[in-house]
Amino acid sequence: MSKVAAVPPSPLRAFWLKWRFHINVLLLLVPLGFMPKYFADAALFRGDAGIGERVAGEVQVGPWSLTLAEFRNEGPSPDPAGPMKFFNASLCDTCANQVKATYLRIGKPRSLRAAGVIFFGTPYRMGAALPIPERTPADAEVWITMEGWDGSMHQGSIPLSQASPATIAWLNKQGVKP
Amino acid sequence: MSKKSRSKLWFLVHSWLALPIWFFVLIVCVTGTLAVVSQEIVWLANPDIRASKPSDDAEPLSFDQVIAAIKRDEPQVIVRSIIRPDESHFALSVGLSYPDGRSVEAYANPYTGAIQGISPAFNFQQFTRALHGWWLVPFTNGYSWGWYLVSFLGLPLLASLVTGLVVYKRFWKGFFRPTLRIRHGARIFWGDFHRLSGIWSIWFIAVISITGTWFLIQAFLGDNQISISSEPIVPVIAREKVPTSAPGVPAPMIPLDDAIKIATQRIPGLDATFAFLPLNAYSHLQIGGRGWYPLMFQTAQLNPYNGEIAVSHLLSDRTTLEFVTESMRPLHTGDFGGLWIKLIWAFFGLVLSMMVLSGLLIWTKRTALATLNALKREAKAQHKPVAIPAMQAETSEVHR
Numbered sequence: 001m002s003k004v005a006a007v008p009p010s011p012l013r014a015f016w017l018k019w020r021f022h023i024n025v026l027l028l029l030v031p032l033g034f035m036p037k038y039f040a041d042a043a044l045f046r047g048d049a050g051i052g053e054r055v056a057g058e059v060q061v062g063p064w065s066l067t068l069a070e071f072r073n074e075g076p077s078p079d080p081a082g083p084m085k086f087f088n089a090s091l092c093d094t095c096a097n098q099v100k101a102t103y104l105r106i107g108k109p110r111s112l113r114a115a116g117v118i119f120f121g122t123p124y125r126m127g128a129a130l131p132i133p134e135r136t137p138a139d140a141e142v143w144i145t146m147e148g149w150d151g152s153m154h155q156g157s158i159p160l161s162q163a164s165p166a167t168i169a170w171l172n173k174q175g176v177k178p
Numbered sequence: 179m180s181k182k183s184r185s186k187l188w189f190l191v192h193s194w195l196a197l198p199i200w201f202f203v204l205i206v207c208v209t210g211t212l213a214v215v216s217q218e219i220v221w222l223a224n225p226d227i228r229a230s231k232p233s234d235d236a237e238p239l240s241f242d243q244v245i246a247a248i249k250r251d252e253p254q255v256i257v258r259s260i261i262r263p264d265e266s267h268f269a270l271s272v273g274l275s276y277p278d279g280r281s282v283e284a285y286a287n288p289y290t291g292a293i294q295g296i297s298p299a300f301n302f303q304q305f306t307r308a309l310h311g312w313w314l315v316p317f318t319n320g321y322s323w324g325w326y327l328v329s330f331l332g333l334p335l336l337a338s339l340v341t342g343l344v345v346y347k348r349f350w351k352g353f354f355r356p357t358l359r360i361r362h363g364a365r366i367f368w369g370d371f372h373r374l375s376g377i378w379s380i381w382f383i384a385v386i387s388i389t390g391t392w393f394l395i396q397a398f399l400g401d402n403q404i405s406i407s408s409e410p411i412v413p414v415i416a417r418e419k420v421p422t423s424a425p426g427v428p429a430p431m432i433p434l435d436d437a438i439k440i441a442t443q444r445i446p447g448l449d450a451t452f453a454f455l456p457l458n459a460y461s462h463l464q465i466g467g468r469g470w471y472p473l474m475f476q477t478a479q480l481n482p483y484n485g486e487i488a489v490s491h492l493l494s495d496r497t498t499l500e501f502v503t504e505s506m507r508p509l510h511t512g513d514f515g516g517l518w519i520k521l522i523w524a525f526f527g528l529v530l531s532m533m534v535l536s537g538l539l540i541w542t543k544r545t546a547l548a549t550l551n552a553l554k555r556e557a558k559a560q561h562k563p564v565a566i567p568a569m570q571a572e573t574s575e576v577h578r
Contacts, residue, residue: 021538025201030324031314038314039300047280048299078319080403090279098426100459118414120457122256122275150425 044071051125052088056163061146062154064099065092068144068163075170076132084129085167089119096123103145104128106136106160112153115145132167134174136160185345192341195334196537203335204534206328209310210386211527214512214520216303221268223302226285226295229269236289241453242435244270247291261452262288265516269294321397329397332390339383342376352377365543372536375529382526389510392503408497410489412479414460421483431456431463431482440485441465441478445492448476456482462489469493472514473505 009017043049052069059068066089076083091099103109105116119126130142141157148154161168196203212219221227239247245257258281259273269285272293276282283297308314315324343349358370376383399406421429438450451467466477471493478490496504508514512523 021197021200021541024199027199027202027313028205031309034314034316034324037316038305038308041316042301042304043299046282046299047276047278051279093277097428100420100428118458118460120461121281122258124256124275124277125279125281126458148425149423149428151422152425 047125051090056158059144059156059158061144061156064095064146064154065156066090066095066102066144066146067092068142068158070164070166071127074166075164075173076167079129081131083132083134083170085132085164086127086129087163088121088125088127090125091123098148099123099146100149101147102126102128103147104130105143105145106130106132106140108141108143108155108157109145112145112147115147116143132171134171136171138168138171188341189345192338192345193537193541195338195341196534197541199331199334200534200538203331204531206310206331207527207531207534209306211524211531213303213306213310214524214527216306217263217268218517218520220302224295224298227269228294229267229288232287232289238288239291240435241438242433244272244286244288244291245434248272248274248286248293251293257455259452259454260286264451264513320401325397326394329390329393332387332392332394335383336387336391339380339387343380346373346376349373349377365540365547368536368539368543372533372540375533375536379526379529379533382523383530385509386530389506392506393510396503396506406497406499406503408495408500409491412462412489415462415481415488417460419481419483419486420459429459429483432480432485434463437463437480437482437485438465440480440487441490444478444487444490445469445476471501473508474501 044053050069051067052071054073055067055069057068058065069088071086071088076085087104089102091102102119103115103117104119105114109115117128117130119128121127138161140160142160142163143155143157146154146156217227241260244260248255248257254277256275257272258275259271261271263269263271266288270288272284272286274282274284274293274296283301285294285297286292287294311325311328312322313324313328315322315327317325346352352373356374358374359366423429434453434455438453442448442450447469449467449469450465452465454464456463462479463482464477464479466475468474469476469492474493474496476490476492479488480486481488512519
C-alpha cells in the first residue's frame with residue numbers, strides 16, 4: 001500500500017466521497033424542468049386551448065369556409081418523408097354535413113385527384129401534415145380544396161406567410177430568398 | 179485470476195451497477211409500479227370511471243346503443259372511438275369530439291350509455307406512464323432522449339440480476355431456507371431482505387429487464403426506420419368505393435354492431451372490445467380485440483359504407499419474431515389478464531423498488547461500519563498506513 005493513502009483526504013475529496021453516489025438525485029431536475037411543457041402539450045392535444053397554438057384565420061372555400069390553425073407555432077418538423085408542417089382546422093358550423101373531404105396543398109391543384117393531403121378528424125377538429133419542400137417560394141399560397149357529397153369541388157387559398165409565418169422563417173433559414 | 183478474487187470482482191460489478199444511479203433507478207421503479215395500477219388508483223379516486231350498474235339485472239349496451247345514448251344526451255358531440263376496458267368494473271372509454279375543438283376521453287356507463295365525466299386535464303394514468311416511460315422528455319424528432327435514458331436501465335438491471343446470482347453462492351438454497359434476521363441490526367436485516375426478495379423476484383427482474391431492453395431496441399429500430407412489422411399498410415378507400423349522395427347528405431354507413439358481427443365472423447375467437455370510427459370519408463372503420471393469445475390484439479379494417487373488410491391483422495398473420503416482440507409491452511406493463519396480474523406486477527414492482535433501496539442501505543451501512551473500523555485501527559497504529567475503507571467494505575460480502 002502506498003504512503004499516499006495515509007494522507008487524510010482533502011475536504012473536497014471527502015465531500016466527493018460522501019456525496020458521489022447521490023449526485024444522480026439531480027436527474028430529477030429533468031422531469032421537473034419538462035413538466036410545464038408536458039402539461040402545455042397535454043392541453044394542446046386535448047384542445048383545451050382551441051384547435052392549435054396559432055389560429056391563422058378563416059378561409060372561404062366556395063360556399064363553405066374553415067378556420068385554419070397551426071398546430072404548433074413553429075416551422076416544419078423533420079420526418080423521414082421530408083419536412084412536415086401540421087395544420088389543424090375546423091369547418092364552419094353549417095359545413096359539417098356538407099363537406100365530404102378537405103385537402104391541403106402548396107400551390108393550386110389542377111384537379112381533385114391532385115388536391116394534396118387529406119384532413120383527418122372530425123369537422124370540429126381535423127389535422128393534416130403538409131409536406132414543405134425545402135425550395136418552396138416564400139410567396140407560395142396554401143390551397144384548400146373541399147369536396148361535397150355530390151362530387152362538387154370548391155377551392156380557396158391563403159398565403160403561406162399568413163398560414164404560417166414560422167414556416168416562412170424556416171424557409172428563409174434554408175436559403176430561400178424572400 | 180483466483181476464484182476468490184473473481185467473485186470479489188463480480189461483487190464490485192454488482193455494487194457499482196446501480197449505486198451511482200440509485201435514485202434514478204428507484205424513481206423509475208416506483209413510477210413503474212404506480213403506472214401498473216394507475217387505472218385502479220383513478221378508479222378509487224374518481225367515481226366517473228366506475229361502471230355502476232343501475233340495477234342488478236342490467237345488461238351492457240352494444241356499441242351502437244352507447245353511441246345512440248350519447249347522441250341523445252349531446253346531439254352535437256361526435257364519437258370517435260369506443261374502448262371496452264378489460265375489467266368490467268371500469269366505464270367505457272369513449273373518444274369524443276366537441277364543437278369547441280376539444281378532443282377528449284370521456285367515461286360512458288356501459289349499461290346506460292350516459293357520459294359520467296370527461297377525463298380531467300391532469301391525467302394521472304398518462305402522467306405516471308410518461309414519467310416512467312420517458313422521464314417527461316418530449317418527443318420532437320423520433321423517440322425522446324428520455325425514452326433512451328429510461329430504457330437503457332434494462333441493461334444494468336439485467337446485469338444486476340446475473341451478477342447478483344453469481345455472488346450469492348448457492349442461491350437456490352434460499353428458496354428452502356428463507357432467512358430474514360430481524361434482531362441482528364439493520365445491516366444484517368437489509369442484507370437478508372435484499373437476497374430473499376432477490377431470489378423470489380428472479381422471474382420478474384428477468385421479465386422487466388428483458389422487456390425494458392426491448393424498448394431500447396425498439397427506439398433504435400424506430401429512429402433508424404427499420405421495421406419488422408408484418409402489419410399491412412392500409413391505403414385509403416378508393417374513390418369509387420365511397421358512394422356519392424345528394425348534396426348535404428353524407429353517404430350512410432353500416433351500423434357499428436353489424437361491423438362487429440362481420441369482423442367476428444372473419445376473425446374466429448375475436449372478442450371485439452374496441453372500435454375506431456373512420457377518420458374521414460375515405461378512411462376505414464377499425465374493429466379489434468383479443469383472441470386466444472391474451473398478449474396481442476387482432477384487428478379488421480372495414481369499408482364503413484358496405485362492410486367489406488379491406489385488411490385484417492390476425493394472430494396467424496404474425497411472424498414468430500413478432501409474437502416475441504409484440505408480447506414485450508404487455509409483459510412489461512402486466513395489463514393482459516385483469517386485476518390479479520396487475521396486482522402481482524405491482525407487488526413485485528414494489529419489491530424491486532425496495533431492492534434498490536436495500537442495496538443502497540447495505541452499502542451505506544457497510545461503508546459506515548468499515549470507516550469506523552478503519553478509524554479505530556488508525557487510532558491503534560498511528561504509523562501504519564490505512565487501508566482504503568470503501569474497497570474493503572465493498573468486498574466483505576464475499577467472505578460471508
